[in-house]
Amino acid sequence: MRWHKTTMGLLAGLLLLSLGQISHAADDQQARKIVDRVAQLFSGKSSIATLQMQISGENGQRDLTMKIWTQGENALVRITSPAKDAGTAILKISGDIWYYLPKVDRTIKAPSSMTMTSWMGSDFTLDDLVKESDLVRDYSLANSFEGKRGEVAVYEYTLTPKPGAVVVWGKIVLQVRQANLMPAWQGFYDEDGKLVRELTFSDYKTTGGRLMPSRLVMRSLDKPGQQTVIVYQAVAFDVPIGAETFSLPNLKR
Amino acid sequence: MRSFVLLIKISWRNVWRNPRGTLLTALALGLGLALLLISLGLLDGGHEQTIANGVRFGPGDVAIQAKGFQDSGSQELLLPAQVVSTINEFLQTDSMKQVLLGASPRLLATGLLSSAANSASVTIIGVIPREERAVSLIPQRMIEGTYLSDDNPAGIVIGADVARKLEVKTGSKVVLMTQAVRQPGTKVKDVTGGEMQSTLLRVKGIFRTGIEAVDADVIHLPLPVAQTLLGVPDNQVTQVALFLRHEGDSLMVAKSLRKRLAGAPVEVLTWRESMPMLAQILGLDHAFNYVMNGVVLAMVGLGILNTILMRVLERRYEFGVCKALGLRPAQLAMMIVGESLALTAISLAFGLALGLSVEHYFATAGLDLRLVFRTGLPRALVVDPILYSRLSPARIVSSVIIVFIMATVISFYPALKAARTKLPDALKVL
């Protein structure tokens, strides 16, 4: 009988433990699903987006409107306003970067390293605008907080780069609203745990069949007073885009 | 012959008839000569160091590269694999083993290095740590962390100014982005082509060479990593840098290699050809030296002339007596020349003693240039803060010979004057 009790106890313990594991696993799975969804918010096999960018810094404020086509590795960005920049287009194909400059009506080739440098003086790089998010592929997930940050109830996840992932960050912290599972805030930290950039999401709307934040604000913490705001006006996903869109002649149009 | 030996003895004794004067003069001249030797040693040493440093921070005494690389610097130009093996074979031969200090195969490219804080464009050098350690100076200039090692494939070392710009330290993460090399045979439409590749690396160490162009631009990573990153086929490299025990062998080695590799699309360059600016700076310095040395020698010569001439002029009576007693003018002249040489010999004795001992000190302990240039080291000279003197025996011998020749020639005028002593005027005492 004693033997029975001990075994029962053990079994019960094991059961509880495994239930706990299962619920953890469930938690983990849920977390992964949430983060995956966030990562996929801005991407698809292809996309066409119209957006407004407002760059504020020490030299005042600039407003740009642009249209971005992406498909796989290819991307086309065309600026539609203000008038002095309208028609400027950037094409990324086969690892090359081409600029079309309407003012002089010329197309020039730029070094591909320009994809990692500041886009038009903003806090985003060209890569940020056109590349697929690497959150899913390159980071492993941990549930770090649940509760209120400021006024909002969020799930907070800490994403740590997987060993070998080609990213410069030490960690990324993602806050997702509990209410609508939309991203609220993303912080980019260096390996010493210092916050280097932060991205704030807001104005959730349903566009292109998805609920997504239409307003993004990126701030670099070493340049106080400087920020870039992106407002998505229209987005469509997985629409067929002809290959000729990503070609040099199309760049000029 | 006997009279010749006698003349020498007499010359020697004559010189010592005025011991104080002779000693003083010899000391002063000796000091001048010592200075000449010391400066020759330091300048020669400086040259050697400049060359050595230039060579060791750069493409070695002899560099083998794909043809056209020197001009274009394009990372597309690589050495074919069989060339590399031919080179390796050649380096294994006995004659080469004697002169070779080390050989370092390298892959050169440009890329963008990014950290969380910033990015910087860099010159990428893929090296084999073991080989590079034996020859290059960068491994000896680490200020943080350690140099690359064969067992740490993802480590890189970066220049101090790169580290500062990227705000990274040892152990920090960085991402290196570069364009893969176009495979030969692919259709080339664009001028610069190739896929962009990125890789994650960790800063293993930070170096400071003191040369801004290097500290703000250069990173070293293990050769295999660089090759993978750049998609370089068949274990090719951009350059094989040879470091020799004696820079003087460069020309010979280059010639032999050119013969061996005749027909291959390569260029074999000595450091003078791969770093023409360095060769030019040294050329300028040499010209400088000749002017300097010429002036110093001339001054020493003047000192000897002054002394000998004055002595001649006040020994008219003595010469008159000599001549009256039967000494021939030619013998009298030779005696004067002998005295000049004797004085020179004594001066040289002092000069060599003082000069060589100071020079030896500088050759072993070196002259700390930081004491001389208080405002900081002249970057133009590219030398260690410690300047080592290098006075070759050949230099010493040639200097001594030149001084003797000069002393001989200079003494011709006084000798002539002595030989022409007119009798009986010279015998008039007053």
Added chain:
Amino acid sequence: MSGRLLQLAWRNLWRNPRRTFIAMAAIALGYTMLLFVACLMAGLRWQMIENGTRLVLSEIQVHAPGYYPSRSIQKTVGGGKGTDVSALLGAITADSRVYAAAPRVYGYGLASASHGSSAGVALMGVAPDQEPKVTALNTLIVKGSYLTRLMPNKIVVGDKLASVIGVEVGSEIVLLTQAADGSMGNDLYTIGGIFHTGLDVMDRNLVLMPLASLQELLHLTPARVHEVGIKLYDINEATAVAAALEARLSKTLPVQVSAWPELAPDLADYVQFNHGVTLVLFFIFFLLAVIGIMNTMLMAVFERTRELGMLMALGMRPVQVIGLIMAEAAGLAAGSLVLGGALGAPLLWYLQKHGLDLGGATGEVVSVAGVVVGHLWYGRQDFSAYAQAAVGLAVTALVSALYPAWRAAHFRPTEAIRKV
């Protein structure tokens, strides 16, 4: 020292004219050589400084405080609003030591030729009329012509850059840059001229264009410039003038004024090294002088043992004897200086006018400390060096005479008189 003594000293010197003359001649020749080297070294220093500053740097630069080292496009003189540029130039040239001043604007960008090849370049905007007074890049145009205000779209590039991106005079070129407001400044230009400096970094990277054109490209107002370059009548005054300008201009406009030693420390170091070498030669010359003078004076003293003994017996004090000997030595030195100077003058004149051709030894053109030096070395008068050598010689003479003088003073009159 009584005049009588000096007279006596001088006459004593010439009682043995040959000996005195020989000693003088030796020292004089040494002095002549010293003058020669000092002149040559001064010429070399001057050439290096000229070449280092006249291409692009200029002798003094005026910036907004904090412009270096970041060289941010935003940091224009006078801040975001800029300043009245012509007033600033006027204030600078008001200093009579200033020969000319010219404004500059800088940027970075991409230069692209019509068939796609592009290269990163450094952009420099200069005032076509004023810049040639301050720097001399306009003299190094090898093809085409220099900038002119009348053709704002004509720019000038280095020959290496031209060959890398494949352009020549008349070719079209696009310049793309990040303008001051962050937007993409771009415009079309024509290659008006190609220069060759011999310095790789300039020939490969520098694009020179009219100031107004670059301001337009960078979206800067005409009041905004990054720098004013200044040329002086006498470059040796650079540091002093820079300090004076900074003090005066800072009263109304925050500026930082730097002289070329700050801007080109490598060059400044080399100049110091050059000075050091000349000093070594000075030292060797003084050694020579010691030999000549001490020997001469020693002989002179011992020859006149009897005479000096008699003088002292008659009442001349030892101190006076010392004074006499020293005066003789000083006379010797003075004579040598005059002789050496006379011999040297035509040599110096030749060196300054025609120079020393080192052709074979160095090859065509050499680049040292980032500066191009030709093989023809011109001399330049360095009067302070000449004077220093002269003073040094005088001192050396007096010091060399100390021992003979001391010996002379210690003659015992009774013994000395009896010497044969």
